[in-house]
Amino acid sequence: MPLPFSGKQDIPKYRFGDWRRMLSDAVTSADELSTFFTIDQKSIASVTPTYPMRINPYYLSLIQHEDDPIWKQAVPDTMEIQDRSGEKDPLCEERQSPVPNLIHRYPDRVLFMVTKECALNCRFCLRKGRVGSRPSATDDLIESGIDYIRGHKSIQEVILSGGDPLMLEDDALNGLLHKLRKIPHVDIIRIHTRMPCALPHRITRDLVTILKQYPPLYLNAHFNHPGEITSQAAEACHILANAGIPLGSQTVLLKGVNDNSAVMRHLMRELIKIRVKPYYIHHPDPVRGTRHFRPSLQRGIKIMETLRGHISGMCVPHYVIDLPGGGGKVPLLPNDMKEIKNGRIRVRNYKGEMFEYPVE
Numbered sequence: 001m002p003l004p005f006s007g008k009q010d011i012p013k014y015r016f017g018d019w020r021r022m023l024s025d026a027v028t029s030a031d032e033l034s035t036f037f038t039i040d041q042k043s044i045a046s047v048t049p050t051y052p053m054r055i056n057p058y059y060l061s062l063i064q065h066e067d068d069p070i071w072k073q074a075v076p077d078t079m080e081i082q083d084r085s086g087e088k089d090p091l092c093e094e095r096q097s098p099v100p101n102l103i104h105r106y107p108d109r110v111l112f113m114v115t116k117e118c119a120l121n122c123r124f125c126l127r128k129g130r131v132g133s134r135p136s137a138t139d140d141l142i143e144s145g146i147d148y149i150r151g152h153k154s155i156q157e158v159i160l161s162g163g164d165p166l167m168l169e170d171d172a173l174n175g176l177l178h179k180l181r182k183i184p185h186v187d188i189i190r191i192h193t194r195m196p197c198a199l200p201h202r203i204t205r206d207l208v209t210i211l212k213q214y215p216p217l218y219l220n221a222h223f224n225h226p227g228e229i230t231s232q233a234a235e236a237c238h239i240l241a242n243a244g245i246p247l248g249s250q251t252v253l254l255k256g257v258n259d260n261s262a263v264m265r266h267l268m269r270e271l272i273k274i275r276v277k278p279y280y281i282h283h284p285d286p287v288r289g290t291r292h293f294r295p296s297l298q299r300g301i302k303i304m305e306t307l308r309g310h311i312s313g314m315c316v317p318h319y320v321i322d323l324p325g326g327g328g329k330v331p332l333l334p335n336d337m338k339e340i341k342n343g344r345i346r347v348r349n350y351k352g353e354m355f356e357y358p359v360e
């Protein structure tokens with residue numbers, strides 16, 4: 001059912017750089033949302049005290065109709081509060097935090113959560129129900145994270161995450177990057193952000209001028225649907241790529257959003273057109289309140305079978321699960337290697353044809 005923007009309030013137009021105003025104009029209540037769409041206010045209002053809503057005007061404008069893939073990612077659903085399965089912290093992130101807001105799971109890299117805020121509250125968030133409970137990253141907490149990194153020479157890479165690290169003001173981000181760059185053993189800085197997708201207006205020339213001062217700096221965006229690849233998102237990626245910042249994308253496999261070969265193929269092709277290399281497809285973690293988004297693993301593997309070989313290898317990310325208890329990420333691959341016999345393996349190609357290949 002296409003929802004009438006007509007008769008309802010039109011979404012205002014904003015310019016690049018207006019991101020702060022867009023954040024303050026974000027829709028956070030059922031009442032506000034009802035000025036744009038015909039909704040069941042009571043249902044939505046029953047979810048937001050537990051899992052807050054935040055939909056900035058740009059992302060809101062991408063919704064074409066009720067329950068479409070953009071809507072599903074942003075608008076609260078009563079299934080979130082009915083879900084009693086899963087856990088608040090299935091990956092044991094809290095236990096692997098030597099200092100607050102920093103996770104040290106792998107020897108050579110850490111995840112540093114520098115804010116708990118985002119430009120869009122994704123309904124399927126891995127840190128759902130915890131983003132608000134963790135202390136926000138005050139200057140003191142950021143300082144203790146930096147001290148930890150400075151004191152551990154095995155850390156070669158720092159991944160800024162959150163929340164969304166690009167929620168920091170330019171000056172704060174510049175100060176943080178400056179301190180990290182001064183640590184001799186930190187080779188790589190990686191930023192995990194949804195901004196190029198969720199609020200591309202944040203990717204200003206001033207921001208990019210800061211980011212390009214700290215190479216090698218990689219940026220992993222997060223796109224889940226071709227409908228998110230707009231001219232504004234393309235422009236944001238264009239100015240980042242032109243500044244020499246390599247771009248990747250992490251996609252989450254989501255039921256009703258992109259758990260479909262044609263949609264996933266289209267998304268991956270659109271990403272490389274805007275110079276974003278697909279990095280991971282994440283199977284959604286068993287986080288309480290997100291059960292309705294989780295497809296089966298078989299479905300994920302089937303989708304991978306329709307990518308590999310059928311479209312450019314540039315478009316094919318790894319499909320990963322994150323093991324419970326902090327075991328880390330493991331790629332799941334279609335089973336192409338069938339058996340080893342007489343020193344030869346039997347292998348299936350992308351068309352399903354069988355071949356033999358010598359082991360040695």
Ligand SMILES: *Cc1c(COP(=O)(O)O)cnc(C)c1O
Pocket residue numbers: 103104105106109110111159329
């Ligand atoms: C995903 C993740 C990383 C990064 O893993 P890569 O495979 O290098 O992208 C690092 N630390 C934690 C805690 C993670 O969850």
